[in-house]
Amino acid sequence: MNQLKRLESGIKGFDALLKGGLVAGASYIIQGRPGSGKTILANQLGFNHVRQNGRVLFATLLAEPHDRLFHFLSTLSFFDRAAVGQSIQFVSAFDTLENDGLDEVVKLLRREITRQHSSLLILDGLLNARSRAETPLDTKQFISELQGHAAFAGCTVLFLTSSQLDDGSPEHTMVDGVIEMGEDTIGSSTVRRIKMRKTRGSGAIPGAHEFEINEQGISIYPRLECMLTRSDAMPEYPHAILSSGIKGLDAHIGGGLARSSVTLIMGPSGAGKTSLGIQFLDGCSAKEPGLYFGFHESPQRAMTKARSLGVDFTALQASDALHIVWSPASAGLIDRACYDLLDRIERLQIKRVFIDSLNALGRAAADQSRVPDVLDALLSELRARGVTVMAAWEAQRLFDHPVSLPAPDISGVVDNLLLVQFVQHRTELQRQVSILKIRDNAYDPSPLEVVMSNAGITMKKV
Numbered sequence: 001m002n003q004l005k006r007l008e009s010g011i012k013g014f015d016a017l018l019k020g021g022l023v024a025g026a027s028y029i030i031q032g033r034p035g036s037g038k039t040i041l042a043n044q045l046g047f048n049h050v051r052q053n054g055r056v057l058f059a060t061l062l063a064e065p066h067d068r069l070f071h072f073l074s075t076l077s078f079f080d081r082a083a084v085g086q087s088i089q090f091v092s093a094f095d096t097l098e099n100d101g102l103d104e105v106v107k108l109l110r111r112e113i114t115r116q117h118s119s120l121l122i123l124d125g126l127l128n129a130r131s132r133a134e135t136p137l138d139t140k141q142f143i144s145e146l147q148g149h150a151a152f153a154g155c156t157v158l159f160l161t162s163s164q165l166d167d168g169s170p171e172h173t174m175v176d177g178v179i180e181m182g183e184d185t186i187g188s189s190t191v192r193r194i195k196m197r198k199t200r201g202s203g204a205i206p207g208a209h210e211f212e213i214n215e216q217g218i219s220i221y222p223r224l225e226c227m228l229t230r231s232d233a234m235p236e237y238p239h240a241i242l243s244s245g246i247k248g249l250d251a252h253i254g255g256g257l258a259r260s261s262v263t264l265i266m267g268p269s270g271a272g273k274t275s276l277g278i279q280f281l282d283g284c285s286a287k288e289p290g291l292y293f294g295f296h297e298s299p300q301r302a303m304t305k306a307r308s309l310g311v312d313f314t315a316l317q318a319s320d321a322l323h324i325v326w327s328p329a330s331a332g333l334i335d336r337a338c339y340d341l342l343d344r345i346e347r348l349q350i351k352r353v354f355i356d357s358l359n360a361l362g363r364a365a366a367d368q369s370r371v372p373d374v375l376d377a378l379l380s381e382l383r384a385r386g387v388t389v390m391a392a393w394e395a396q397r398l399f400d401h402p403v404s405l406p407a408p409d410i411s412g413v414v415d416n417l418l419l420v421q422f423v424q425h426r427t428e429l430q431r432q433v434s435i436l437k438i439r440d441n442a443y444d445p446s447p448l449e450v451v452m453s454n455a456g457i458t459m460k461k462v
Contacts, residue, residue, distance in 0.1 A: 004201055007120070007156050010048030011041070013211070013220030016227065017196055019203040023176060026201065027147050027157040029126070031165055032181035037192065037213055038160045039069070040076065041181065042122045044217040045158070047078045049120050050087040057118040057155075059091045059109055061125030066090045078217050089116050094125075097132055102142045105129070110149045118155050121146075126161035126171065136170040143174040167197070176200040181211075184366070191333075191366040194220060210333045210366065221335035225373040228381045239440070242352070242388055245279035248448060248459030249433070253416070254441030261439065262379050262389045262413055264358075267420035272431050272450055272457070273392035275309060276420065277354035278302075279457050280390045282311045284321040288351035292324045293341055295360030299324045310456045323348055334365040338378050345387060353382065357392035379413040395421075415439035420450065425462065433459060 006021035015021040030038050046056040073079040093105045133139040150157045165171055178198040184191050192211050196204040211220040240259040243250055250256045265273045284290030306313040316322035327337055362371040382389050417437040423430050431450035435443050448459040
């Protein structure tokens with residue numbers, strides 16, 4: 001099978017959506033309302049392209065002067081002022097369009113593509129060309145003539161437009177791909193989304209995907225559940241047992257937790273979920289490092305809590321046995337948080353991780369209906385990478401009550417399930433752990449009393 005040559009964008013997540021990048025020599029429409037990020041996306045792609053020894057022609061049919069554009073682009077890290085006028089040329093065709101019409105715009109751009117030896121043409125303001133056309137046929141002819149010359153010159157074309165074109169519009173029928181950018185308001189938050197509405201000659205990840213604009217430009221986060229497919233056929237790891245960090249618990253679950261397993265700790269706030277995770281991470285080493293991936297406790301608070309249990313997070317960090325990441329839930333997109341976690345695990349060769357908590361990770365999702373699928377994909381991927389996982393899930397009620405899994409769809413991913421809760425025992429309030437599920441090991445289901453001190457956590461039968 002012949003593989004079409006690709007034009008890699010250098011934009012995080014963008015090439016993944018197109019399963020390799022834009023098809024070289026093809027034409028695409030990037031559409032979205034003003035402020036949706038079209039111009040940033042196109043310029044980021046253009047400046048990245050010249051870093052790969054490409055040559056870019058950026059032509060505009062808008063009245064806005066280029067100096068104003070440069071002023072805003074200069075705040076973004078991809079912008080290279082030295083490349084302007086050299087490998088990336090900016091040309092205004094606004095006056096030509098207004099005074100001479102579409103035919104003269106085509107002639108102007110043909111000359112510039114040839115003179116500049118352009119390998120990428122970006123045309124901003126397709127809506128103005130459409131407005132200037134007398135009939136839909138004129139619009140199709142304008143696009144067709146530009147496409148023809150660009151293809152002959154080996155040049156990829158991006159048309160930018162602020163109009164919301166439907167699938168049957170003349171523009172859509174002529175181009176090879178349509179990329180739509182927009183914003184959705186969910187509650188008091190605004191979420192930016194991008195989708196590939198049409199891709200000719202290339203596969204694409206369907207549906208809407210979240211992105212953000214920051215000082216680097218645009219970062220796109222393809223939906224995690226669509227990207228992680230290799231974990232369907234999990235590699236087999238040699239069976240091994242890791243200590244949970246608590247001798248009393250290990251004694252009741254066959255010696256410890258299976259390597260590459262997922263343990264979910266459920267319970268109300270203050271019951272000890274984070275403390276159990278800290279004890280688990282005390283078993284990390286430089287050879288098998290661990291990661292505390294938290295949403296509630298800042299690094300300083302996590303280290304203070306660990307110290308109160310007799311666990312020296314500072315020493316573990318100093319020896320590269322432990323890494324601490326704090327990702328406030330209010331700051332994030334769920335896909336961004338998951339990709340950050342997976343990137344750190346790969347880069348730091350993490351072997352055990354404590355996620356505190358899955359509730360907070362789930363709250364980062366704009367679309368709450370996605371949460372079970374995202375958690376399923378994430379936990380399956382961590383198991384497939386040979387990582388032993390412990391994760392917290394916060395229940396709402398403080399005292400003993402009937403429980404159910406937070407997301408029934410992930411029951412197949414969770415190997416071990418512990419419930420920690422407050423129980424009235426005679427005249428005192430106790431923390432107790434109930435072992436609800438241990439995969440691959442025999443276990444004693446008797447409830448255990450949890451006692452915390454500066455010497456660590458101990459557990460004993462009630």
